[in-house]
Amino acid sequence: MPRSPVGREIDRVDGRLKVTGAAEYSGDYRAPERAADLAHAHLVTSTIARGTITRIDTAAALASPGVLRVYAAPEPIERLALYGVTGQAAGFTEPYIPLQTAAVHFYGQAIAMVVAETPEQARDAAALVTATYAAEPPRTSIADEPHVPAGPTISGSPSSLNILAPGVESIDAALAASDVVVEAEFHQNVQHHVGMEPHAVLAVWEEPDRVTIYAGAQIPAAYALGMAQRLGLLPQNVRLITKYVGGGFGARVVLWSDTPLAAAAARELGRPVRLVLTREQMFTLTGHRSHLTQTVRLGASRRGVLNAVSHRSLAERPSTMSFTMTPAHSTSDALYSTPNLHVDAQLAVLDIPGSRAMRGPNEAPGSFALETAMDELAIATGVDPVALRLRNYATTSPSSGLPWSSKHLDECYRVGAERFGWSTRSATPRARVDGQWLYGTGMATAIYPAARRTGFAARVQLRNDDTAVVSTATSDLGTGATTMVAISGADALGIPLARVTPEIGDTYLPPGAPAVGSSGTHATVPLVVDAARNVIAELKRLAVTRDGSPWQGAAAEDLRYERGILHGGGRSMTFGRLLTAIGSRGVDMESSPGGDPIPGVIHHSFGAHFCEVRVNRFTGETRVTRFTTVADVGRVINAKAARSQLVGGVIFGIGHALLEENHLELRTGRLANSTLADYLVPVNADVPDIDVVMLDRPDPRLTGPLGDGSEDVGTGSLGARGLGEIGTVASAAAIGNAVYNATGIRVRDVPITPDKLIEHL
Amino acid sequence: MNPDNDAGHGRSGVSRRNFLGGGLVAAAVTPLLNATAEAEAAEAASATADGVAQVLVRAAVNGAPVTVLVDPRATLLDTLREKLDLKGTKKGCDRGQCGACTVHVDGRRVLSCLTLAASTTGHEVTTIEGLADGDRLHPMQQAFVEHDGLQCGFCTPGQIMSAVAMVDDEGPARSDDEIRERMSGNICRCSAYPRIVDAIRDAQKVMR
Numbered sequence: 001m002p003r004s005p006v007g008r009e010i011d012r013v014d015g016r017l018k019v020t021g022a023a024e025y026s027g028d029y030r031a032p033e034r035a036a037d038l039a040h041a042h043l044v045t046s047t048i049a050r051g052t053i054t055r056i057d058t059a060a061a062l063a064s065p066g067v068l069r070v071y072a073a074p075e076p077i078e079r080l081a082l083y084g085v086t087g088q089a090a091g092f093t094e095p096y097i098p099l100q101t102a103a104v105h106f107y108g109q110a111i112a113m114v115v116a117e118t119p120e121q122a123r124d125a126a127a128l129v130t131a132t133y134a135a136e137p138p139r140t141s142i143a144d145e146p147h148v149p150a151g152p153t154i155s156g157s158p159s160s161l162n163i164l165a166p167g168v169e170s171i172d173a174a175l176a177a178s179d180v181v182v183e184a185e186f187h188q189n190v191q192h193h194v195g196m197e198p199h200a201v202l203a204v205w206e207e208p209d210r211v212t213i214y215a216g217a218q219i220p221a222a223y224a225l226g227m228a229q230r231l232g233l234l235p236q237n238v239r240l241i242t243k244y245v246g247g248g249f250g251a252r253v254v255l256w257s258d259t260p261l262a263a264a265a266a267r268e269l270g271r272p273v274r275l276v277l278t279r280e281q282m283f284t285l286t287g288h289r290s291h292l293t294q295t296v297r298l299g300a301s302r303r304g305v306l307n308a309v310s311h312r313s314l315a316e317r318p319s320t321m322s323f324t325m326t327p328a329h330s331t332s333d334a335l336y337s338t339p340n341l342h343v344d345a346q347l348a349v350l351d352i353p354g355s356r357a358m359r360g361p362n363e364a365p366g367s368f369a370l371e372t373a374m375d376e377l378a379i380a381t382g383v384d385p386v387a388l389r390l391r392n393y394a395t396t397s398p399s400s401g402l403p404w405s406s407k408h409l410d411e412c413y414r415v416g417a418e419r420f421g422w423s424t425r426s427a428t429p430r431a432r433v434d435g436q437w438l439y440g441t442g443m444a445t446a447i448y449p450a451a452r453r454t455g456f457a458a459r460v461q462l463r464n465d466d467t468a469v470v471s472t473a474t475s476d477l478g479t480g481a482t483t484m485v486a487i488s489g490a491d492a493l494g495i496p497l498a499r500v501t502p503e504i505g506d507t508y509l510p511p512g513a514p515a516v517g518s519s520g521t522h523a524t525v526p527l528v529v530d531a532a533r534n535v536i537a538e539l540k541r542l543a544v545t546r547d548g549s550p551w552q553g554a555a556a557e558d559l560r561y562e563r564g565i566l567h568g569g570g571r572s573m574t575f576g577r578l579l580t581a582i583g584s585r586g587v588d589m590e591s592s593p594g595g596d597p598i599p600g601v602i603h604h605s606f607g608a609h610f611c612e613v614r615v616n617r618f619t620g621e622t623r624v625t626r627f628t629t630v631a632d633v634g635r636v637i638n639a640k641a642a643r644s645q646l647v648g649g650v651i652f653g654i655g656h657a658l659l660e661e662n663h664l665e666l667r668t669g670r671l672a673n674s675t676l677a678d679y680l681v682p683v684n685a686d687v688p689d690i691d692v693v694m695l696d697r698p699d700p701r702l703t704g705p706l707g708d709g710s711e712d713v714g715t716g717s718l719g720a721r722g723l724g725e726i727g728t729v730a731s732a733a734a735i736g737n738a739v740y741n742a743t744g745i746r747v748r749d750v751p752i753t754p755d756k757l758i759e760h761l
Numbered sequence: 762m763n764p765d766n767d768a769g770h771g772r773s774g775v776s777r778r779n780f781l782g783g784g785l786v787a788a789a790v791t792p793l794l795n796a797t798a799e800a801e802a803a804e805a806a807s808a809t810a811d812g813v814a815q816v817l818v819r820a821a822v823n824g825a826p827v828t829v830l831v832d833p834r835a836t837l838l839d840t841l842r843e844k845l846d847l848k849g850t851k852k853g854c855d856r857g858q859c860g861a862c863t864v865h866v867d868g869r870r871v872l873s874c875l876t877l878a879a880s881t882t883g884h885e886v887t888t889i890e891g892l893a894d895g896d897r898l899h900p901m902q903q904a905f906v907e908h909d910g911l912q913c914g915f916c917t918p919g920q921i922m923s924a925v926a927m928v929d930d931e932g933p934a935r936s937d938d939e940i941r942e943r944m945s946g947n948i949c950r951c952s953a954y955p956r957i958v959d960a961i962r963d964a965q966k967v968m969r
């Protein structure tokens with residue numbers, strides 16, 4: 001009898017392909033039938049941030065060996081034939097048409113593309129393209145440019161909110177009436193996703209109006225739809241293959257310039273075209289997290305009970321593709337109980353490369369500000385940081401008043417404090433010194449919304465060899481989605497994992513859930529369970545109607561499906577043998593539409609981080625030495641991959657706290673740290689072992705009822721809640737709070753680099 | 762000015778034309794060159810020179826002799842990927858800043874994006890495709906799967922090649938911290954680092 005794989009430590013189903021180099025990423029596809037025909041593209045990018053291209057000199061490039069085409073802005077529309085994108089796909093597509101305009105919106109924009117016989121010839125010729133511009137001074141300072149309200153958040157909530165207790169006139173009045181007030185301002189520079197795979201695309205036209213695109217995409221359906229509109233094609237004539245993706249983190253949500261350009265060149269040239277961005281181009285052509293300042297004001301009683309929370313932000317809004325930065329959203333508007341709450345997000349339009357959600361898009365910066373301010377409040381009131389948070393624990397949302405579908409944050413604090421040994425901590429800074437190192441500890445709370453998503457589908461096929469295929473066009477960015485689909489299918493059908501083949505990452509499959517917003521798992525699992533339920537019903541229908549079935553003429557209600565076997569009338573048969581008996585290779589069904597939001601509750605994942613750092617007294621260098629995270633993320637589908645996601649999330653927080661920033665040059669609008677030598681991400685030596693615990697409390701109100709075991713289909717994979725981002729939320733604050741505890745120095749401007757500590761040490 | 766110039770890809774005086782213009786003379790599986798092939802190769806070299814004499818590289822790749830004509834400036838990384846169709850070795854930066862392209866030359870870990878293909882003549886090159894023994898994974902590959910030392914998998918070939926040479930060529934690490942230090946040339950943005958350390962700690966016990 002197979003044991004359900006749900007919640008166990010399961011190796012990735014694609015692990016073997018990944019460790020042998022056999023997994024094909026977008027840049028590895030060969031277009032086998034047309035390999036000899038393959039042409040290679042290379043982009044040329046702008047060296048001003050705002051203005052108009054007056055002339056691009058392509059003569060030298062065109063004369064260069066192997067060069068087939070040079071496309072230079074502004075291309076006449078007939079050549080590349082790219083069009084605007086409207087409707088649903090517009091939110092996931094760059095708003096300007098690449099190369100068909102002379103306007104320059106940011107430093108590093110694609111302004112020309114060379115296509116040649118080999119990648120080296122294309123790259124070489126691209127270096128020979130020169131441009132002249134009518135440049136205008138770029139808008140680069142969020143402080144100086146006009147501020148505009150951010151507008152609704154990605155989930156549609158207002159970006160500005162003012163909730164006041166009866167009789168309270170304003171948030172300022174509420175703060176003024178509080179015994180203790182903490183006010184703090186925070187700043188962070190531009191950050192980047194830095195997926196290890198540079199964006200790569202291969203475009204192969206099968207017919208003049210039909211193309212297959214190989215590219216990494218987090219929302220395959222929207223990406224393909226955007227491509228169809230960009231290319232002026234029917235949606236069904238674009239097929240996107242996105243099987244192995246070298247990291248997403250938000251940068252592969254958007255249809256940027258590269259993919260449409262490669263496809264347009266392939267069409268115009270009549271040959272398959274591959275375009276791979278350089279690492280440097282990745283920094284300007286595939287998005288970043290906007291830089292921002294935040295101000296948090298907390299008013300509390302002497303015991304630390306919150307009376308007022310105010311959280312304001314000012315972030316950049318790139319003049320082209322822009323993620324609406326609302327960092328108080330899902331942090332200050334949800335985390336603590338408070339009678340007076342004010343959140344507000346402002347933006348300043350800048351001539352800077354397009355931005356996009358980056359892992360914990362609002363929540364990572366927002367929680368850094370709020371959770372640092374809470375630490376300051378703990379110090380101001382003398383209340384232990386964990387006790388302070390429990391004292392302000394919310395059982396209903398402070399902004400909407402609604403209860404949570406499932407919330408065990410208090411347990412996260414308790415379990416985490418226990419594992420970490422929090423009780424032995426001294427609240428006094430610089431209490432622990434060992435040689436040149438000052439040791440300190442800190443903690444912080446993580447919260448991340450769990451959005452319910454609908455409109456997607458999965459298909460389950462039962463085959464006559466007793467295997468099953470589960471198909472849904474979601475994307476696996478390294479999250480373990482492929483394995484999750486297999487596990488959910490195996491549980492739903494009650495068959496061993498090895499007999500389930502997952503299929504994802506191809507828009508010819510049923511439209512799958514987007515790999516965004518930590519929602520891929522909880523959006524996909526109900527689809528798989530439902531498709532399995534439907535296919536079991538269909539199997540029974542075949543059993544009672546088809547020639548060759550021992551149950552022909554019986555009533556479907558009298559059959560019971562259990563663990564891959566149909567039972568009824570004293571007979572039993574595996575689905576494979578039944579299918580063989582009726583002369584069928586396989587039967588498949590899709591999930592039914594549905595899964596509408598459940599009114600009256602809100603959904604979040606939660607977590608508590610505990611961190612120890614040591615800071616060198618002489619150099620100001622900070623090293624993270626211990627880290628414990630306890631996460632309340634609903635049902636765990638694959639303990640192994642889930643832990644990796646949470647650990648990876650925490651390590652993103654180490655980068656946020658200590659390493660990552662790209663400086664925007666105010667005069668030129670250039671992002672100055674755009675190489676992997678200048679933009680530092682954590683490496684192995686920066687990372688201690690990360691202790692992660694998952695509470696594993698299913699959240700059935702998010703995914704649908706767990707069932708009572710009376711159904712034929714297994715429902716053991718329901719109740720999951722997203723966990724891809726929660727590790728990144730507030731882990732930077734825990735580190736900053738530990739640095740304060742070690743040194744007595746509060747750094748509100750991340751990353752906490754040695755120069756910010758050394759002068760005070 | 763073209764930004765590619767500061768990035769180091771521009772022409773610095775010499776032409777990079779026909780960077781990899783020479784044809785592949787013998788596939789990875791063919792035995793060492795015979796005299797005819799050598800003559801053909803020489804002819805091909807002069808025919809495609811375009812101002813830059815092509816170089817005949819004769820190396821062993823994953824145990825098989827390989828002969829290939831390359832531009833003298835061709836990197837080992839591009840030659841492996843584009844000429845020998847060994848796509849397991851990844852390009853994360855092309856600048857020696859990420860480790861994704863790590864392979865072995867005579868058992869040593871090198872960054873193939875910073876290694877000239879021409880310099881590998883007479884040497885043994887091993888890539889991720891050459892690590893497993895048929896269907897049997899190398900203990901390091903096995904340990905990466907079991908410990909989940911990977912997520913997206915893009916850095917993984919480089920991590921594994923780096924880890925294998927770290928143990929085999931430089932000697933096993935004596936502590937976890939030593940593994941961390943010695944593996945810090947390989948970036949993993951998915952941040953599988955703790956599990957990579959677990960995998961190496963385990964694998965080095967059964968290696969050698």
Ligand code: FES
Pocket residue numbers: 851852853854855856857858859860861862863872873874875
């Ligand atoms: S590709 Fe060679 S080090 Fe990055």
Ligand code: FES
Pocket residue numbers: 196246247478910911912913914915916917948949950951952953
């Ligand atoms: S596994 Fe994704 S970068 Fe290492």
